[in-house]
Amino acid sequence: MPLFTALIAGLVFGLGLLISGMSNPAKVLGFLDLGGRWDPSLAFVMVGAIVVATIGYALARRRARSWLDLSLQWPTARGIDRRLVLGGLVFGIGWGLAGFCPGPALVALGQGREQALIFVAAMLVGMGLFEWWQRR
Amino acid sequence: MNIAWQDFTPWAALGGGALIGLAAALLMLANGQIAGISGVLGNLVRGPRQAGGWRLAFVAGLLLAPWLFAAFVPAAPATIEAGPLRLVIAGLFVGIGTRLGSGCTSGHGVCGLSRGSVRSLVATLAFMAAGFVTVFVLRHA
Numbered sequence: 001m002p003l004f005t006a007l008i009a010g011l012v013f014g015l016g017l018l019i020s021g022m023s024n025p026a027k028v029l030g031f032l033d034l035g036g037r038w039d040p041s042l043a044f045v046m047v048g049a050i051v052v053a054t055i056g057y058a059l060a061r062r063r064a065r066s067w068l069d070l071s072l073q074w075p076t077a078r079g080i081d082r083r084l085v086l087g088g089l090v091f092g093i094g095w096g097l098a099g100f101c102p103g104p105a106l107v108a109l110g111q112g113r114e115q116a117l118i119f120v121a122a123m124l125v126g127m128g129l130f131e132w133w134q135r136r
Numbered sequence: 137m138n139i140a141w142q143d144f145t146p147w148a149a150l151g152g153g154a155l156i157g158l159a160a161a162l163l164m165l166a167n168g169q170i171a172g173i174s175g176v177l178g179n180l181v182r183g184p185r186q187a188g189g190w191r192l193a194f195v196a197g198l199l200l201a202p203w204l205f206a207a208f209v210p211a212a213p214a215t216i217e218a219g220p221l222r223l224v225i226a227g228l229f230v231g232i233g234t235r236l237g238s239g240c241t242s243g244h245g246v247c248g249l250s251r252g253s254v255r256s257l258v259a260t261l262a263f264m265a266a267g268f269v270t271v272f273v274l275r276h277a
Contacts, residue, residue, distance in 0.1 A: 010197020013159035020152025026215035048153025056161020087237020092266025094229025126231020
């Protein structure tokens with residue numbers, strides 16, 4: 001059952017990316033292009049997502065366990081350190097370079113786009129490099 | 137500022153965004169997990185032992201979503217302007233940056249802000265600012 005609900009969550013998440021236009025790098029870059037003809041749509045994606053997720057999380061916070069009797073894995077990190085900011089900046093540069101962040105890249109990969117395959121492969125290599133660097 | 141009114145799709149954005157929020161809520165309410173895609177992928181990269189089946193199932197859902205979508209409406213457009221070299225560099229930056237900063241647009245931008253996390257707000261401001269500057273440099277500098 002946890003596999004089924006996670007699959008549904010992934011499907012709904014992906015449909016949301018497709019419907020909202022987040023899965024289209026050209027539209028993402030249109031949002032990031034403040035100096036050109038700016039497309040504010042993605043701000044509305046964030047608003048829609050945050051309103052619904054805030055309600056869902058408020059419901060979840062009242063529970064000790066999930067619907068499937070699993071523990072609720074709320075993040076515990078609180079500190080704002082150099083790693084957080086530097087990581088955000090590095091990610092933002094990569095996001096601006098191609099218009100892909102991880103979710104939309106997976107959706108585009110599911111669409112069979114060969115450019116998405118290149119991006120996702122490089123992203124996984126990047127994650128692997130980070131793991132290797134962490135373990136040294 | 138010049139607004140691209142003909143590209144502006146507020147209702148699709150709000151509706152699609154609501155679905156993203158619904159998926160994040162479902163994953164917490166049912167599985168007790170944060171819907172952070174870079175975190176999910178990062179744990180899969182670590183190896184099958186840490187993976188947990190739910191992560192594979194969630195990724196499978198994302199990969200299958202366009203197929204479900206195409207069954208009802210014409211395929212969603214995706215225009216990818218970046219060439220292979222830029223895609224590789226972008227992918228490396230996104231992979232390293234999201235792991236270093238413990239999250240991406242979904243984990244920090246949607247889930248974190250919905251939990252009222254100050255940490256996620258700082259990360260979101262950082263990647264948004266870097267994204268704006270990068271596109272400005274590429275297109276206008």
